[in-house]
Amino acid sequence: MKARLSEERQSLLGALVVIALLPFIFGMIPLRGLATLLPGAWWPALGLNGDDVIALQTAVVNFRPFTEWPTWRFLWYGLAMTAGVSLISIVLSLPLATLCALGRLSPRAWLRLPTVAGIESIRAFPVLILIFYVFTQFSRLAEGLNQPFLRSNNITLSVIVALTLYTTVVNAETIRAGILSLDKGQTEAARSLGLTYAQALWLVILPQTFRRVLPPLIAQFVTLVKDTSLGAIVGLLELYHRGQILYQFNRNPMETLFVIAVIYFGVNYALGQAAQGIERRVTGSRRASRA
Amino acid sequence: MNPESWDLLLRVGLLTTVRLSFLSILISLAFGTLVGILRVAPVTWLRVLAAGYVEFFRNLPLLIVLAFIFYGLPKSGVTFPTFESGVIGMSVYTAAFVAEVVRAGLQSISHGQIEAGRALGLSYLQLLRLVLLPQVFRIIVPPLGTVFIALVKNTSVASAIVVEEMMYQAEVIAGRYFFPNVFLITGLLYLVITIPLAGAVNLAEQRLRVGRRRGR
Numbered sequence: 134m135k136a137r138l139s140e141e142r143q144s145l146l147g148a149l150v151v152i153a154l155l156p157f158i159f160g161m162i163p164l165r166g167l168a169t170l171l172p173g174a175w176w177p178a179l180g181l182n183g184d185d186v187i188a189l190q191t192a193v194v195n196f197r198p199f200t201e202w203p204t205w206r207f208l209w210y211g212l213a214m215t216a217g218v219s220l221i222s223i224v225l226s227l228p229l230a231t232l233c234a235l236g237r238l239s240p241r242a243w244l245r246l247p248t249v250a251g252i253e254s255i256r257a258f259p260v261l262i263l264i265f266y267v268f269t270q271f272s273r274l275a276e277g278l279n280q281p282f283l284r285s286n287n288i289t290l291s292v293i294v295a296l297t298l299y300t301t302v303v304n305a306e307t308i309r310a311g312i313l314s315l316d317k318g319q320t321e322a323a324r325s326l327g328l329t330y331a332q333a334l335w336l337v338i339l340p341q342t343f344r345r346v347l348p349p350l351i352a353q354f355v356t357l358v359k360d361t362s363l364g365a366i367v368g369l370l371e372l373y374h375r376g377q378i379l380y381q382f383n384r385n386p387m388e389t390l391f392v393i394a395v396i397y398f399g400v401n402y403a404l405g406q407a408a409q410g411i412e413r414r415v416t417g418s419r420r421a422s423r424a
Numbered sequence: 425m426n427p428e429s430w431d432l433l434l435r436v437g438l439l440t441t442v443r444l445s446f447l448s449i450l451i452s453l454a455f456g457t458l459v460g461i462l463r464v465a466p467v468t469w470l471r472v473l474a475a476g477y478v479e480f481f482r483n484l485p486l487l488i489v490l491a492f493i494f495y496g497l498p499k500s501g502v503t504f505p506t507f508e509s510g511v512i513g514m515s516v517y518t519a520a521f522v523a524e525v526v527r528a529g530l531q532s533i534s535h536g537q538i539e540a541g542r543a544l545g546l547s548y549l550q551l552l553r554l555v556l557l558p559q560v561f562r563i564i565v566p567p568l569g570t571v572f573i574a575l576v577k578n579t580s581v582a583s584a585i586v587v588e589e590m591m592y593q594a595e596v597i598a599g600r601y602f603f604p605n606v607f608l609i610t611g612l613l614y615l616v617i618t619i620p621l622a623g624a625v626n627l628a629e630q631r632l633r634v635g636r637r638r639g640r
Contacts, residue, residue: 144479146476148483391492394484
């Protein structure tokens with residue numbers, strides 16, 4: 134346990150070192166420029182000249198937007214959009230994924246075969262293409278229905294639909310594996326107690342399944358938060374797209390992308406830690422109940 | 425779909441996607457293995473750096489990695505055409521996932537083997553090359569296959585930094601002929617790469633398993 138904790142700290146420390154190195158590797162903070170802060174008498178020995186002063190000033194100008202409050206407010210709305218779209222998608226996907234998993238496990242072929250075909254074909258698609266396809270079809274549909282709500286929110290809604298579809302098929306596989314990992318005796322015991330199939334599922338099978346698959350579901354949520362950035366390509370105003378708008382305005386792509394990368398890292402790292410904490414609690418409580 | 429569209433999609437797009445995937449698989453395999461080995465290296469700061477690399481890139485969207493490379497490399501004095509930027513971005517991103525798989529494989533090998541190797545007088549590098557890595561690559565073929573199939577699907581994101589692969593061509597065709605169903609066709613065309621790749625992974629897994637049995 135102790136060794137594992139220190140390993141977690143190692144990866145956080147390492148990630149912070151990588152983050153700290155990036156501005157120097159990509160020349161966002163010029164080392165020679167920083168050296169011009171030294172007394173002028175040392176400049177000839179270090180080979181510094183006026184260009185290095187300009188480089189330092191450019192670096193200061195490029196980072197200046199991030200000392201101002203409106204920049205952060207602008208990005209905050211993007212983060213809220215990212216969080217909103219991914220939360221809605223994961224929440225919608227869970228009941229759908231459970232239904233798909235049950236459909237795939239069903240003994241009836243007319244239910245099982247279409248589910249398998251649907252899951253496998255959607256899983257084969259790259260997420261970006263799914264987003265594009267749903268976006269084009271959805272916009273057409275919204276245009277045809279002439280519904281003001283659908284028309285004005287077609288980008289957000291179609292990204293949500295596409296990500297929900299994709300997350301549903303991935304989670305369906307996870308949940309199916311969770312159901313299969315349960316002991317068959319559980320179902321048999323529940324049925325012999327006189328529960329119907331639906332009751333056995335709802336009261337016995339699914340609660341245990343969800344406790345087991347919670348960590349992979351949270352891992353999928355991290356993937357989902359990352360995939361939301363693909364919405365930027367169809368114009369969803371989430372964190373990355375707002376970053377694009379910012380750097381086109383301020384002309385500092387590297388600095389803005391760096392800040393956005395750090396935000397994404399922070400959010401996803403926190404989610405990953407949450408997944409590990411839950412995993413530890415779930416396995417711990419299961420062990421405790423067994424003892 | 426007229427012949428010109430098929431030509432764009434298949435001869436230009438599919439070919440670029442295949443080249444992009446193939447090069448990225450090779451580079452990320454080599455680089456990811458290196459990072460994975462460093463994650464269990466006996467030197468602490470190397471371990472910390474490798475762990476940090478994996479943690480950082482696993483938590484970033486691929487789109488940001490690609491954009492960073494696309495804007496960043498020219499600034500630090502290296503100018504690459506977009507295709508090479510795409511290869512570097514895909515490789516850097518996927519290497520983090522490969523490293524995790526390699527590390528898990530290395531840690532799954534029993535400690536007694538390392539001790540036995542050291543007792544025979546092998547140096548650390550010899551131990552890795554002769555004892556650990558041959559076993560690790562046998563174990564990790566299936567999870568590596570999953571990572572690489574995800575890589576092939578992820579190459580579609582490279583269209584955002586104007587790599588002229590399949591997704592990029594699909595956007596061109598959809599725009600030029602107002603034909604959104606091209607995305608459906610393109611999505612299915614990725615199967616042309618992923619199905620043979622999955623087959624190759626299965627074949628490799630079977631052959632390696634037979635080899636192990638014979639060895640015993």
